Amino acid sequence: MNREMFKSATLVTLFILCIVLTGQLMLSLSTDKQVSAVQALTVSKTFDIKQFFSPQSYIVSFGGGIYTQNYSEENSDLWKEMQTELMVSLQNSKSVSGIELIDESRWVELVKSRAVRFRLPFYMTMSDVQSMLELEEMPLENDIVFNTLLVSTHSPEAIYFGNERNNVYYKMTGSKWSSEIENMITKIENNSTIEYRRVEDLFGLGEALQNVSNHQNNSVFPITSMRVDFVNVTPEVDVFASDDSALKSYANKAFGKQFNFVKKMRDVDGSVIYLYGYANKALRLGADGSIQYTQRLEPGNKIESVDLKEAIRLSLNYIDQYGGAPSSLYLADYSKSIDEEDNVSYVMEFDYRIKDLPIITESTNSGHSIRVEILGDQVTNFNRKVHRFKDSFTLDVWPRALTINEVLERNSTVIQKDYEALLPEGLELTNTEIWTRILGEISHVELAYFLESNKEYLHPVWKLNIGNTSYCFRLYDGRLLRVQTY
Numbered sequence: 001m002n003r004e005m006f007k008s009a010t011l012v013t014l015f016i017l018c019i020v021l022t023g024q025l026m027l028s029l030s031t032d033k034q035v036s037a038v039q040a041l042t043v044s045k046t047f048d049i050k051q052f053f054s055p056q057s058y059i060v061s062f063g064g065g066i067y068t069q070n071y072s073e074e075n076s077d078l079w080k081e082m083q084t085e086l087m088v089s090l091q092n093s094k095s096v097s098g099i100e101l102i103d104e105s106r107w108v109e110l111v112k113s114r115a116v117r118f119r120l121p122f123y124m125t126m127s128d129v130q131s132m133l134e135l136e137e138m139p140l141e142n143d144i145v146f147n148t149l150l151v152s153t154h155s156p157e158a159i160y161f162g163n164e165r166n167n168v169y170y171k172m173t174g175s176k177w178s179s180e181i182e183n184m185i186t187k188i189e190n191n192s193t194i195e196y197r198r199v200e201d202l203f204g205l206g207e208a209l210q211n212v213s214n215h216q217n218n219s220v221f222p223i224t225s226m227r228v229d230f231v232n233v234t235p236e237v238d239v240f241a242s243d244d245s246a247l248k249s250y251a252n253k254a255f256g257k258q259f260n261f262v263k264k265m266r267d268v269d270g271s272v273i274y275l276y277g278y279a280n281k282a283l284r285l286g287a288d289g290s291i292q293y294t295q296r297l298e299p300g301n302k303i304e305s306v307d308l309k310e311a312i313r314l315s316l317n318y319i320d321q322y323g324g325a326p327s328s329l330y331l332a333d334y335s336k337s338i339d340e341e342d343n344v345s346y347v348m349e350f351d352y353r354i355k356d357l358p359i360i361t362e363s364t365n366s367g368h369s370i371r372v373e374i375l376g377d378q379v380t381n382f383n384r385k386v387h388r389f390k391d392s393f394t395l396d397v398w399p400r401a402l403t404i405n406e407v408l409e410r411n412s413t414v415i416q417k418d419y420e421a422l423l424p425e426g427l428e429l430t431n432t433e434i435w436t437r438i439l440g441e442i443s444h445v446e447l448a449y450f451l452e453s454n455k456e457y458l459h460p461v462w463k464l465n466i467g468n469t470s471y472c473f474r475l476y477d478g479r480l481l482r483v484q485t486y
Contacts, residue, residue, distance in 0.1 A: 047316045049309060050083060052350070053132040054330035055118040056358070057446055059220055060188050063114040065201055067220045068193035069446060081180050082118060082149065087133050089159055089174040096126070096138050099172045102160070107169040110160060111198075111218045114185060115152035119444070121351070122333040123147045123165070131308045132331070144170050153182050164443060196220035203439050217440050225401040228447060228460035228475060229394055231354055233387035235289020236323045239272045247272055247285055253321050254283040254293055288454065291322050293382040303376025305344035308336070315348040315372040318382050326386060328353035332368050348372045354389050354449060360463065360472055360482070361385055361451045367484065387451065398476035404445055404462050410478040418469055418483065441467040448472070450481050
């Protein structure tokens, strides 16, 4: 009897052991699905996309050819009012269907009037705006492409859209918008601001530009400058800390808590790398404070795709999980593509501001602070380099900030050389003709912060766009820090 009981107990034990081992095996084999499930769960958090849809700059015109490109908390109030007006107009089928072309001369009149121009961080369509304002999308006969919005007190029943690359302009007529925008213009005018002028007016380029391009330059140019503090920052990830619990928490988010197939390594620069399985998933916590996550998906499979709104939410969820979203975060650019299996992929790029100035970083090839690549409904690449504000300081080495005119003068040789390198072969121009073209192609001037590699502080800079080339010059000595050609 005891022998039979012993046999039964042994069989029960073996059965239980079999279940446990099978469970562990299935758990290990399905870790990929677990991680995918973790990604799917992150989408459940709700984000207000409108908070991350923001202009790159605000150009306020007081009429009479005087402007400012202000950096203050009024920006957010102005944009909230503008979003409200957009939402009202875009839900009016008559307004949407009645979008009409206007000529450049009318646009210039509006630019010179008492008005506000909102320069968006990238070219977008009206469908994009509907998505980012989380509106029900209306069918559009002509889904226009633009990068600038304008409202003028001389035309309070309309919102204007500009495509500065192609010099094409549109008008959308609706109900009279709120007088609050005009009140805010007056408030900004009464504050001390840096005075700007149109490039064309400032340099007397009118007739010369007509001979070159038949278009006017409506960009504004600062007459003076102001001192801007340097900013001490600290990286989000410290790979050299004695306590590695923070590093493990990032790894948990990437792989779940199953570390059976996770290998940890140290790179030569001190960065920590976690590899899963046959390196089909990798997490790199950089010595420079960056966070990079990569996932390889099986090729040749049809993957369930998401729309633009869901892609933004998925990106925001990753940003939120891996370090949190800075309060000033905004969507800086995005692109969409479809592969041969009809899988939809997105590249979403984000930037943020510190002390009201945008951050320019060397963390990604495009210069954006956060880059998220999405294939189907999965994040395949995540690259983040965000620094936390610590404190600010000033330096008395330089008595004052340089104006953008002085920066241009100090860097005229390199700017001219870059410009000539992009001219059609065989085209010969005098120095005067070259500089007329250079000044005529200035599309944007703004103050910003630049984060150099391996630095623990942000350097104030002038960011200057000339044609397809973007420059960053140090504010106090004019030294060129970065040049990019698009």
